Amino acid sequence: xxxxxxxxxxxxxxxxxxxxxxxxxxxxxxxxxxxxxxxxxxxxxxxxxxxxxxxxxxxxxxxxxxxxxxxxxxxxxxxxxxxxxxxxxxxxxxxxxxxxxxxxxxxxxxxxxxx
Amino acid sequence: xxxxxxxxxxxxxxxxxxxxxxxxxxxxxxxxxxxxxxxxxxxxxxxxxxxxxxxxxxxxxxxxxxxxxxxxxxxxxxxxxxxxxxxxxxxxxxxxxxxxxxxxxxxxxxxx
Numbered sequence: 001x002x003x004x005x006x007x008x009x010x011x012x013x014x015x016x017x018x019x020x021x022x023x024x025x026x027x028x029x030x031x032x033x034x035x036x037x038x039x040x041x042x043x044x045x046x047x048x049x050x051x052x053x054x055x056x057x058x059x060x061x062x063x064x065x066x067x068x069x070x071x072x073x074x075x076x077x078x079x080x081x082x083x084x085x086x087x088x089x090x091x092x093x094x095x096x097x098x099x100x101x102x103x104x105x106x107x108x109x110x111x112x113x114x115x
Numbered sequence: 116x117x118x119x120x121x122x123x124x125x126x127x128x129x130x131x132x133x134x135x136x137x138x139x140x141x142x143x144x145x146x147x148x149x150x151x152x153x154x155x156x157x158x159x160x161x162x163x164x165x166x167x168x169x170x171x172x173x174x175x176x177x178x179x180x181x182x183x184x185x186x187x188x189x190x191x192x193x194x195x196x197x198x199x200x201x202x203x204x205x206x207x208x209x210x211x212x213x214x215x216x217x218x219x220x221x222x223x224x225x226x227x
Binding site for chain 1: 147149151153156157158159160161164202206214215216217218219220
């Protein structure tokens with residue numbers, strides 16, 4: 001299996017622009033997570049889905065952020081409009097809920113820089 | 116989920132055992148101890164988890180005290196590639212309990 005695939009790996013944009021980050025989870029996994037990592041705040045859980053349905057979005061910072069999962073093999077995290085403080089590495093992860101280990105598999109991340 | 120406390124940083128000589136402690140004094144009976152690590156610029160990687168018995172796999176060993184209030188992750192022969200941030204996380208396992216909340220972790224530096 002190719003693992004969790006994220007794109008783009010790097011994104012540089014200007015303040016006010018729309019940013020869309022993409023994630024393809026591991027085939028067969030029914031949970032998908034979006035995390036954000038910064039030096040100041042560490043790894044923060046933004047939102048997670050189960051069977052394409054958002055379960056907990058309490059970590060989404062504000063209305064500028066939105067996440068969707070239209071099908072089991074694709075999810076997007078959108079920021080509109082972007083601000084410099086959104087600069088971070090965004091990680092997507094997936095897991096198989098039926099496994100008691102609860103292991104999450106992470107992608108390589110998308111490094112976002114907002115100028 | 117129970118809170119965990121880890122030292123912010125540790126050093127280890129290459130080839131020696133690295134023992135990373137974690138305190139979780141408020142752990143509940145149905146909560147597991149998980150360890151993940153994050154090598155620079157990569158996504159976190161699962162290492163091991165346990166409930167109350169000691170566990171070992173190809174990456175590490177996990178020692179959980181009898182009262183379950185603390186645990187130690189052991190890397191038996193640390194290499195330079197083990198330099199990473201190690202996260203100890205406590206949470207309930209099983210379907211419906213997938214959420215992982217990361218703390219600040221321990222930054223392990225393995226030196227030649």
